[in-house]
Amino acid sequence: MSPVVAAGIAAAIALVAWGARTLEGPAAVAAWSVGTLVLAAGGWTGGAALLCFFVFASAVSHLPPALPTPLDPRGHRRDARQVYANGGFAALASLLALLGVLSPGAALWSLTASLAAAAADTWATSVGALSPRAPRHLLSGARVPAGTSGGVTWIGTAGAAAGALLVSLPAALTGHSRLLPVGTIIGMGGMLLDSALGATVQARFRCPRCAAPSEWPRHRCGTRTRHEGGWRWLTNDGVNAIATGTAALLGWAAWRWLSSS
Numbered sequence: 295m296s297p298v299v300a301a302g303i304a305a306a307i308a309l310v311a312w313g314a315r316t317l318e319g320p321a322a323v324a325a326w327s328v329g330t331l332v333l334a335a336g337g338w339t340g341g342a343a344l345l346c347f348f349v350f351a352s353a354v355s356h357l358p359p360a361l362p363t364p365l366d367p368r369g370h371r372r373d374a375r376q377v378y379a380n381g382g383f384a385a386l387a388s389l390l391a392l393l394g395v396l397s398p399g400a401a402l403w404s405l406t407a408s409l410a411a412a413a414a415d416t417w418a419t420s421v422g423a424l425s426p427r428a429p430r431h432l433l434s435g436a437r438v439p440a441g442t443s444g445g446v447t448w449i450g451t452a453g454a455a456a457g458a459l460l461v462s463l464p465a466a467l468t469g470h471s472r473l474l475p476v477g478t479i480i481g482m483g484g485m486l487l488d489s490a491l492g493a494t495v496q497a498r499f500r501c502p503r504c505a506a507p508s509e510w511p512r513h514r515c516g517t518r519t520r521h522e523g524g525w526r527w528l529t530n531d532g533v534n535a536i537a538t539g540t541a542a543l544l545g546w547a548a549w550r551w552l553s554s555s
């Protein structure tokens with residue numbers, strides 16, 4: 295798609311999301327930049343994958359949780375950093391295709407796999423919150439409070455598969471049928487990597503004022519939190535970016551492998 299048309303369509307969608315208060319101003323600009331690159335390199339198919347991620351991720355993040363979570367809610371927060379953590383590698387694959395480094399097919403596989411991982415993680419968190427039972431820690435198996443990074447539920451895992459499948463569908467319907475299972479599997483793998491990092495090295499904080507656990511250097515009450523464990527610099531956004539970046543690489547590798555066989 296011509297970059298000018300891509301920029302126009304992405305701007306219209308970002309404006310709607312901003313008007314509906316789904317995205318804050320800087321996040322809407324970030325989403326516009328991601329949308330422009332993905333549409334320009336991936337055409338309608340890439341754009342549909344991005345829209346499938348964005349529309350359904352926004353929808354499931356409004357599902358009411360079954361259990362109260364002591365942690366800061368993260369589903370509703372849509373700032374620029376979160377947009378790039380989820381869509382940055384899809385944008386990078388698109389940029390590499392526009393520069394002629396990646397073929398259009400490789401870019402489509404890479405960006406679809408990356409967005410499938412972003413969808414799987416969002417769905418796992420939001421759909422998993424519907425679970426009437428507290429999640430289990432991915433590694434220790436112990437019950438942890440709802441919303442804890444690294445906590446997994448069966449319903450959340452099923453949701454992750456549905457999210458990854460939906461994002462892979464546009465490419466599968468337009469001549470890349472093998473991307474349906476491959477994108478879903480890579481998306482699930484990205485979600486598992488996200489949970490594993492969340493369970494181990496992701497920074498954990500605690501608000502001294504509310505005595506509540508938090509994932510962020512500043513609690514929702516406005517108080518600076520104390521570092522309690524994990525790598526201080528590795529926030530939830532960082533973990534998301536590692537998962538979507540790994541999925542982008544795996545999508546590219548799968549395309550290389552399958553297109554040569």
Ligand SMILES: [Zn+2]
Nearest residue numbers: 501504513515
């Ligand atoms: Zn607090």
